[in-house]
Amino acid sequence: MIGGRGVYLRALERCDVERMQKWINDPQIGEFLVFHFPYSLDQEMAWFDNKQKPNDRGVVLGIVDRETDRHIGNVGLHGIDWVNSVAEIGIMIGEKEYWSRGLGTDAMETMLRYAFSDLNLEKVFLRVYGFNKRAIRSYEKCGFVVEATLRDDVFKKGSYHDTIVMGILREEFEARGG
Amino acid sequence: MEGRLVKLRPVEQRDAETLFLWYNGHDVMDLMDMDLSLDLARTMDMIAKGSSSNTFVGFMIDDKKTGVAIGVTTLNDINWTDRKADFSILMGGKDYWSSGHVEDATRLLLDHAFCILDLHRVSLETCSQNLGAIQCHEKCGFIREGTLRKARYWRCERHDIIPMSILSDDFREGR
Numbered sequence: 001m002i003g004g005r006g007v008y009l010r011a012l013e014r015c016d017v018e019r020m021q022k023w024i025n026d027p028q029i030g031e032f033l034v035f036h037f038p039y040s041l042d043q044e045m046a047w048f049d050n051k052q053k054p055n056d057r058g059v060v061l062g063i064v065d066r067e068t069d070r071h072i073g074n075v076g077l078h079g080i081d082w083v084n085s086v087a088e089i090g091i092m093i094g095e096k097e098y099w100s101r102g103l104g105t106d107a108m109e110t111m112l113r114y115a116f117s118d119l120n121l122e123k124v125f126l127r128v129y130g131f132n133k134r135a136i137r138s139y140e141k142c143g144f145v146v147e148a149t150l151r152d153d154v155f156k157k158g159s160y161h162d163t164i165v166m167g168i169l170r171e172e173f174e175a176r177g178g
Numbered sequence: 179m180e181g182r183l184v185k186l187r188p189v190e191q192r193d194a195e196t197l198f199l200w201y202n203g204h205d206v207m208d209l210m211d212m213d214l215s216l217d218l219a220r221t222m223d224m225i226a227k228g229s230s231s232n233t234f235v236g237f238m239i240d241d242k243k244t245g246v247a248i249g250v251t252t253l254n255d256i257n258w259t260d261r262k263a264d265f266s267i268l269m270g271g272k273d274y275w276s277s278g279h280v281e282d283a284t285r286l287l288l289d290h291a292f293c294i295l296d297l298h299r300v301s302l303e304t305c306s307q308n309l310g311a312i313q314c315h316e317k318c319g320f321i322r323e324g325t326l327r328k329a330r331y332w333r334c335e336r337h338d339i340i341p342m343s344i345l346s347d348d349f350r351e352g353r
Binding site for chain 2: 036125
């Protein structure tokens, strides 16, 4: 368990899988994700089983609201590149009533502290669709800086959209008080 | 596919040794994300896998004058939904970077990407210090999209990475 202010992060369990499948198949959430095909419960279970194998390339944790002890979303470090000490972060708040309440920012900061203070990484970056303004604002609040705009990088809802790459360096995170 | 100076042709198993030597003779920073432990057997395996993949296209670059293979150029991780791919080019000798061969080969591959495969976007990443490569890619129509700060560690230093891309519209306008 990794403690944040209003949330804590914990390992995912088999009983979480059904909830996660519901989240990623929700079009309002899928709009911001990379999935193209509807995801079956079996597929999601297979993904979960695969994650249980020993693996130092990534970690996905559940975000739990302290107040209600509800599992409201996931945050993960993906493709951890140990030579360059860089990882990509991804976050999703699946329970929509928790959107815009600052818990995502809280979970993000908790994961960043884990990435820099425990995993000894030097940089964390993320990719976000250009139309996801709400997310971009919240990442800026966490200290991420826009580093690149990948033009027409993704096709969603009938047209091409930019992908924004944002990054935060260890020294920047530490200067903000970690 | 034939250009002014070069010809692109499929990669064959007989090219494995040449590729293996190029990959291992190069400065690692040029190769970016290449696996460093590539041996001859894995090179051959890679060629076999590449020829049967629908997310990869690779060509040997032959010098038209001499008929000798001078480089290799590829489209990797082709994403058919987003109609995009990553581009790479590796030359066997440094002298080809200034002689127009790289540009010629790049234009042929981009023509294949946009006019045959109907892709929308072709992208690449290069080290910010590799000014020659950046200039050459710009000449071929690639545009810089930002600076990924301190994204790679190499020879005791952290380096910036420059992502670049060309869209199908850019290519058609510039042709």
